[in-house]
Amino acid sequence: MTEPLDREPLSPDPAEDDGNAELFSEVLSALDKNQLPLLARDISQRIQPQLAPTGTTPVVGEPIYGSYHVLFPLTFHTGLCWLAKIPVNGTADKWDDISASSLVAEAKTMQLLKRETTIPLPDVLDFSSTTQNTLRCPYILLSYISGVPLYNVWFGHRLNSDDLGVNRARRTRALESIASAMTQLGSFSFRTSGSPIFASDGSPLGTGPARRVNQKAMLDRWFVHQDPADDPIYATYAASSDPKAYYTFMLDLHPEENSFQKGLVALLRQLISWIPEPSGADRFVLTHPDFDIQNFIVSEDGDLRGIIDWDGVAAVPRTLGNARYPGWLTRDWDPAMYGYRESMEQGTEPDGVWEDSPACLVDCRQIYRAAIAKNRRDDGSVDLCRMSLITDNLSIAAEDPRCRSEILRKVAQEIWDRAGQDSELDFAELVTTFAENNVDVSVMNVLQTGFNALLIEEGL
Known part of the structure; x- marks a missing residue:
């Protein structure tokens, strides 16, 4: 679902592109780039023959690097553009069955959503989940969506000196159109978590094993084994009917x-155990696997044009599902990743990405929550959107050890405050008592009371 190593928007810095080129060196060496325009020509002649009269081929553009894939633009003489998406591990020695099934799930999920919803996303024109093809790499061939990255519009008052009123209207328009799209995913619910599997006619049958980025293994590779490699390490998890097992999968995989x-x-396991799950047989729902700002394309006015990068799409617990807040609206609860400085309000350029103030994020969350409520398709018995400020960050804490301590410190302090405690919270002592399995019953009651209040509090 969330991938904390990729929470920041992609950088336009050329130096970063050079680093990505090095990361993709193996798959770029394996790729038969000369076959790209021929593949696109053949497919276009099959599905849109007017694009490629006999003897013409599209022009291959410069590669565009993401975190886990590289895109090659393919421009036809008519001006139409397609994109060939190649995964970073798409070489014969690294490509495996779980990666292949993940690519199939991505392509077929996009085709399903294109058929049965109004969610704007690219057309899947062709795909191959094997290295045994003319490109020598697995690929998905996609239509190009014109527009601008949401990051550029969201921070237009910083990047382009846009009027604040205009910027707020564009943000609101973007949030409302994104909420309208995301609520449509609620139509695709499942009894188990995992990667969607499909019948021959493209209809979903259920879920199977899925892969998740193994953050702990990547950190150990860098800092324990002193291996500078940057390619992703994945872990495979089996489909499960237990929502809490989704949260704790990485904790179980890497005992401390x-x-x-x-x-x-x-402490984290205890908080997760108190998350109330919605009732009903289908406890899992389809959602975007990386619900963050870099994966949204909008118009200049903020209207949603496309949602991209469905790699890793899966059915997840409803408390982490399609009704949750977008990742860029909850950054203030992830202190290790949140880079806001008051100087940004005066236009001081950040070293990394622009950030919104905590007050601004509260305001944006209220706009988004109202839009979800307007479009929601469930019974409304549990406000999943409001809860997701906490549930999503607890999930991040479980996935990424770098974020764990600071997220829990913030959540614990907020719990303490809402429980009405006069004494100051000693976070280190609290953690020690959990380590020793010696938490006083009264303290546990305070934590549960404060946690329940935190989940339902208005105005966060």
């Missing part, structure tokens, strides 16, 4: 040995 880290994990 350090006492303080054990305490953090024990």
Whole structure:
């Protein structure tokens, strides 16, 4: 679902492109680039013959690098553009069955949504989940969606000196159109978590094993094994009917040995166990796998044009599903990743990406929550959007050890405050008592009371 190593928008910095080119060197060496225009020509002659009269081929543009894939633009003489998407691990020695099934799920999910919803997303023109093809790499061939990255419009008052009133209207328009799209995913619910599997006619049958980026293994590779490689490490998880198992999968996969880290994990597990799951047989729902700002294309006025990058799409617990807040609206609850500085209000350029103030994020969350409520298709018994400010960040804490301590410190302090405690919270002591499995019953009651209040509090 969320991928914290990729929470920041893609950088336009050429130096970063050079680094990505190095990351993709193996798959670029394996790729038969000369076959790209021929493949596009053959497909166009099959589905849109007017695009490629006999003897003409599209022009291949410069590669566009993402975190886990590279895109090659293919421009036809008519001006129409397609994109060939190649995964970073798409070489014969690294491509495996779970990666192949993930690519199939991505392509067929996009085709399903294109048929049965009004969610704007690229057309899947062709795909191959094997290295045994003319390109020598797995690929998805997609139509191009014109527009601008949402990041550029969202921070137009910073990047383009747009009027604040105009900028707010564009943001509101974007949030409302995104909420309208995301609520449509609620039509695709499942009894188990995992990667969607499909019948021959393209209809969903259920879920199967799925892959998730293994953040802990990547961090260990860099800092424990001193291996500078940047290619992703994936873990495979089986379909499960237990929503809590989705949250704790990475915690189970990587047991902690350090006492303080054990305490953090024990506290995190306790909070996760208190998350109320909606009732009903289908406890899992389809959602976008990386619901962050870099994956949205909009018009200059903020109207949604397309949602891209469905790699890793899966059915997830409803408390982490399609009704949750977008990732860029909850950054203030992830202190390790949140880079806001008051100087930004005076236009001071950040070292990284622009950020919104906590007050601004509260305002934006209220706009988005209202839009979800307007479009929601469930019974409304549980406000999943409001809860997701907490549930999504607890999920990030479970996935990414770099974020765990600071997220839990913030959540614990907010819980303490809402429980009406006069004494100051000693976070280190709290974690120690969890590490020693020696939490006083009264403290546990305070935590549960405060946590329940936090989940339903207005105005966060």
